[in-house]
Amino acid sequence: MSIRHSATHLTRSLATRSPRPAAGLLGTNGFQKSCMATVTPPVTQNEVGKQGPTAMVFMNMGGPSTTDEVGDFLSRLFADGDLIPLGPLQSYLGPLISRRRTPKIQKQYAAIGGGSPIRKWSEHQCEEMCKLLDEMSPETAPHKPYVAFRYANPLTEHMYEQLLKDGFGKGRGGRAVAFTQYPQYSCSTTGSSLNELWKWRNRLEGKRATGETNPDGAITWSVIDRWPTHPGLVEAFAQNIEAKLAEYPEERRKDVVILFSAHSLPMSVVNRGDPYPSEVAATVHAVMHRLGHSQPYRLCWQSQVGPSAWLGAQTSDTVKQYVARGHTDLILVPIAFTSDHIETLYELDLEVIEEDAKGHPGVKRAESLNGSPAFIKALADIAHAHLKSGESSSRQMHLRCQGCNSERCLEQKKFFAGEQAKILPTVK
Numbered sequence: 001m002s003i004r005h006s007a008t009h010l011t012r013s014l015a016t017r018s019p020r021p022a023a024g025l026l027g028t029n030g031f032q033k034s035c036m037a038t039v040t041p042p043v044t045q046n047e048v049g050k051q052g053p054t055a056m057v058f059m060n061m062g063g064p065s066t067t068d069e070v071g072d073f074l075s076r077l078f079a080d081g082d083l084i085p086l087g088p089l090q091s092y093l094g095p096l097i098s099r100r101r102t103p104k105i106q107k108q109y110a111a112i113g114g115g116s117p118i119r120k121w122s123e124h125q126c127e128e129m130c131k132l133l134d135e136m137s138p139e140t141a142p143h144k145p146y147v148a149f150r151y152a153n154p155l156t157e158h159m160y161e162q163l164l165k166d167g168f169g170k171g172r173g174g175r176a177v178a179f180t181q182y183p184q185y186s187c188s189t190t191g192s193s194l195n196e197l198w199k200w201r202n203r204l205e206g207k208r209a210t211g212e213t214n215p216d217g218a219i220t221w222s223v224i225d226r227w228p229t230h231p232g233l234v235e236a237f238a239q240n241i242e243a244k245l246a247e248y249p250e251e252r253r254k255d256v257v258i259l260f261s262a263h264s265l266p267m268s269v270v271n272r273g274d275p276y277p278s279e280v281a282a283t284v285h286a287v288m289h290r291l292g293h294s295q296p297y298r299l300c301w302q303s304q305v306g307p308s309a310w311l312g313a314q315t316s317d318t319v320k321q322y323v324a325r326g327h328t329d330l331i332l333v334p335i336a337f338t339s340d341h342i343e344t345l346y347e348l349d350l351e352v353i354e355e356d357a358k359g360h361p362g363v364k365r366a367e368s369l370n371g372s373p374a375f376i377k378a379l380a381d382i383a384h385a386h387l388k389s390g391e392s393s394s395r396q397m398h399l400r401c402q403g404c405n406s407e408r409c410l411e412q413k414k415f416f417a418g419e420q421a422k423i424l425p426t427v428k
């Protein structure tokens with residue numbers, strides 16, 4: 001499906017919007033601060049590119065901003081059957097597990113300063129990317145930043161309501177790009193966020209037949225669903241690794257081991273055919289290629305939850321084993337997440353580096369991408385290429401996992417992959 005624009009309707013509605021929503025709730029441009037990150041002047045007809053405005057929606061899991069939000073965060077997380085399938089007992093077991101887990105996880109967030117920095121970084125990254133995009137792609141400007149989290153505020157439904165209030169959709173059309181902030185695709189992460197976005201799209205804009213054109217003036221969505229080997233992403237990772245390598249004395253540097261660490265997956269998800277492990281490996285290889293394969297390296301997996309089998313080797317075991325063998329110069333590189341979170345600040349910094357590798361100052365961690373200018377430029381390059389391409393998604397969205405039997409996945413993919421995608425139903 002190529003992208004169809006309804007910019008004229010939207011431009012008119014933005015220019016004539018009235019009455020203005022209550023002050024206080026909104027940023028100075030009339031966009032609610034809870035879902036978006038920028039404060040720009042109101043849009044007028046003259047400023048708008050031929051195809052703009054364009055909503056740029058960053059999708060991610062989110063995290064609790066304070067320890068008081070941990071309970072709600074976990075209860076949404078354990079209610080998500082795309083992440084943690086608990087079968088028909090989900091609505092009973094989910095709240096039970098999340099309530100029991102809350103005190104432990106609250107302590108972890110307290111230890112990293114009282115909350116997850118993911119919202120701060122997501123808003124910053126999206127806002128800065130949109131500023132670059134306005135220069136790089138004036139025809140789709142202005143680019144309006146929004147954040148949609150799966151398990152924390154701003155939630156997907158709040159972002160969607162805000163889009164509608166801001167003049168997109170509801171008969172006025174307009175274009176929005178769902179930009180996953182997971183570089184590597186997993187059905188448990190990006191897949192879950194897209195399922196949620198599709199659900200709220202149907203609830204708030206009405207369900208349409210797949211492939212139908214846009215007669216009702218709903219928002220036209222396209223999706224950036226993965227970018228594991230984008231050269232800009234690779235460059236941003238490589239720069240942070242090089243900065244860390246420079247901290248070692250020159251004579252030791254060439255033997256420093258790079259340990260890439262990604263959030264693990266249950267083996268049931270891996271064996272279903274989830275694309276994430278191979279995409280993470282692709283990122284690792286691209287980064288090592290950019291570094292000229294200057295160091296020995298391994299990929300390991302962290303943060304497994306519960307008693308089932310997860311993809312290994314585990315990061316904490318790996319560090320213990322290498323340190324025991326005398327590899328005491330190690331750089332941990334979080335490779336599957338683009339900002340700091342509990343897994344870097346608590347698990348890697350406090351559990352693995354401070355406890356497991358106690359007494360070995362050569363065990364360090366590369367900075368997360370956070371505010372890296374190279375990373376923000378990469379985001380803008382990825383978005384720019386997508387806006388120019390006219391594609392509704394990558395070709396990978398046209399195929400389901402071998403073992404997928406989720407009707408939700410099927411319908412979501414039909415919607416986001418577009419009308420020419422041949423997405424086959426489950427064979428019973």
Ligand SMILES: C=CC1=C(C)c2cc3[nH]c(cc4nc(cc5[nH]c(cc1n2)c(C)c5CCC(=O)O)C(CCC(=O)O)=C4C)c(C)c3C=C
Nearest residue numbers: 062063083116118186188189263265266305336341342343
């Ligand atoms: C690419 C990153 C991630 C994948 C893949 C992923 C899969 C996955 N996660 C769980 C269960 C939990 N994850 C939790 C927290 C959490 N997960 C990620 C990233 C990925 N998860 C992050 C960045 C975070 C922390 C958020 C933050 O600090 O901001 C939690 C909650 C914490 C806890 O209770 O331990 C759970 C539970 C599963 C089951 C899964 C794959 C199916």
Ligand code: FES
Nearest residue numbers: 187400401404409
């Ligand atoms: S689980 Fe991967 S496409 Fe459904």
Ligand SMILES: [Fe+2]
Nearest residue numbers: 061263264303
């Ligand atoms: Fe997780």
